[in-house]
Amino acid sequence: MKSNKFWMILFGALLVVSGVATFLMIDMPQAVYAQIFIDGALVETINLSAVSETKDIVSHGEGRYVRIVAEPGRIAIVETNCYLQLCKRQGWRNSGVIPIVCLPNRVAIRFTSANLPDIDGVVG
Amino acid sequence: MIRKITISLIITAVLCIALVACDFDDRSGQQVRVTEPRFMLDTYVILTIHGYVAESVIEEAFDLIAELESLMSITIEGSDIYRINGSNGKPTIVDPRTIEVIRKSIEFSEISDGLFDITAGRLTRLWNFGENEAIPNETALIEAQKTVDFRQISILENTVTLSNPDAWIDLGATAKGYIADQVASFLIDNGITNALIDLGGDIKLIGSREDGNPWRLAIRNPFDQESEPFAAVIEVSDAAVISSGTYERSFEIDGIRYHHILDPNTAMSILTDVVSATVIAESGVIGEGLSTLAILKGSEAGTEILKTHPGFIGAILILEDGEIIEIGDVGRVA
Numbered sequence: 001m002k003s004n005k006f007w008m009i010l011f012g013a014l015l016v017v018s019g020v021a022t023f024l025m026i027d028m029p030q031a032v033y034a035q036i037f038i039d040g041a042l043v044e045t046i047n048l049s050a051v052s053e054t055k056d057i058v059s060h061g062e063g064r065y066v067r068i069v070a071e072p073g074r075i076a077i078v079e080t081n082c083y084l085q086l087c088k089r090q091g092w093r094n095s096g097v098i099p100i101v102c103l104p105n106r107v108a109i110r111f112t113s114a115n116l117p118d119i120d121g122v123v124g
Numbered sequence: 125m126i127r128k129i130t131i132s133l134i135i136t137a138v139l140c141i142a143l144v145a146c147d148f149d150d151r152s153g154q155q156v157r158v159t160e161p162r163f164m165l166d167t168y169v170i171l172t173i174h175g176y177v178a179e180s181v182i183e184e185a186f187d188l189i190a191e192l193e194s195l196m197s198i199t200i201e202g203s204d205i206y207r208i209n210g211s212n213g214k215p216t217i218v219d220p221r222t223i224e225v226i227r228k229s230i231e232f233s234e235i236s237d238g239l240f241d242i243t244a245g246r247l248t249r250l251w252n253f254g255e256n257e258a259i260p261n262e263t264a265l266i267e268a269q270k271t272v273d274f275r276q277i278s279i280l281e282n283t284v285t286l287s288n289p290d291a292w293i294d295l296g297a298t299a300k301g302y303i304a305d306q307v308a309s310f311l312i313d314n315g316i317t318n319a320l321i322d323l324g325g326d327i328k329l330i331g332s333r334e335d336g337n338p339w340r341l342a343i344r345n346p347f348d349q350e351s352e353p354f355a356a357v358i359e360v361s362d363a364a365v366i367s368s369g370t371y372e373r374s375f376e377i378d379g380i381r382y383h384h385i386l387d388p389n390t391a392m393s394i395l396t397d398v399v400s401a402t403v404i405a406e407s408g409v410i411g412e413g414l415s416t417l418a419i420l421k422g423s424e425a426g427t428e429i430l431k432t433h434p435g436f437i438g439a440i441l442i443l444e445d446g447e448i449i450e451i452g453d454v455g456r457v458a
Contacts, residue, residue: 037161039163040160040161040162040163083255083256084254084255084257096353097342097353098344098349098353099168101168103163103166103167103168103254104255106163108161108163108168110161117342117354117357118340119340119341119342119354119357120172120320120333120339120340120341121170121172121320121322121327121339121341121342122325122341122342122343122344122354123325123326123327123341123342123343123344123365123366123367123402124325124343124344124346124355124367124369124372124400124402
């Protein structure tokens, strides 16, 4: 009888611990990181979920100019001196498999998150 | 009591070891994934390799891309193409790899009755899609159009001659695919068994993902990338996946969309029912040529060409009315 009680308490405790752990994992918001590459080199990684106030990143030199702004949960290229401004036209982004790219200024913003679709590459 | 505590400790220890073992096993199965981006070929290039790979191999792969770009670019001074275009009709000695791409391009010109034509260099530079959003001067377009004819290219051993001294070659519709093939061969020769070579959306795949499954690629939605970024998802191994689209490098004036795939007969963007053509092929150069051909010829004639072309595996065509046509083996999963 005492033996049964011991095993019940042990497995009960295990169930409670695993249940709490599962609940915490499911409830935990997945962080989205924006990685900023200039000339192919990673210059900054920003946890968009943890940004509390506006953050400015400016890349300039050799005729290039790009201003990136990160706000809580999102990021955008807000100013650029390239002719077509295709990167700026992409607007604010909070995630995505497709990076924000400014080819003339050689700047790219890529997103990493456990929530992103399970995709290795994008064509088209 | 002591016996029970001992048993419970043993169980806990076994569980811990099992958990750690699972984690360890998982990590050893995943190996290392290296992803290196660069700005090259006027696009965003990403090399993704997994397995055990020396940093020097990745650098040498990028060096190879730069070397081939320096041969085949229309804008880099001193490139083979730059020298041919500036030769005033005289024979130009070039690298055998440049000749290989020119020969392959001529094949595409022949099977498309000249719709696909690498001597459209003056036209493509006039339009300069991707850097310019204006319709070029009509007189200039007519003059440029007169220089387009792939039959004027003659190749003798390692020399290329354009009989019209005003003509320009542009390998923009085949070179990236060829370069992807060359990088893949280089990586395989250096022991790489799994890699994804992404030359700005022209992708060549070696082997598979870390989990042993085929690589998963998404095809961009040409219509509404905001709410539905992808039109399809495919799984592919050991092949090239290349897309062409009328929505890329394009602009709109007075309700008319002008895009970068030009019709040499009109000097304007081709009128076609295919908005996006994604071709899966054994090689990048075949995939790139066929994806452009599918746009140029339209869905009906294009499908016939694709299905019979050596090295073709499959294709997904997205038509202007939203219809999606699958040809051959596309490995579509979504």
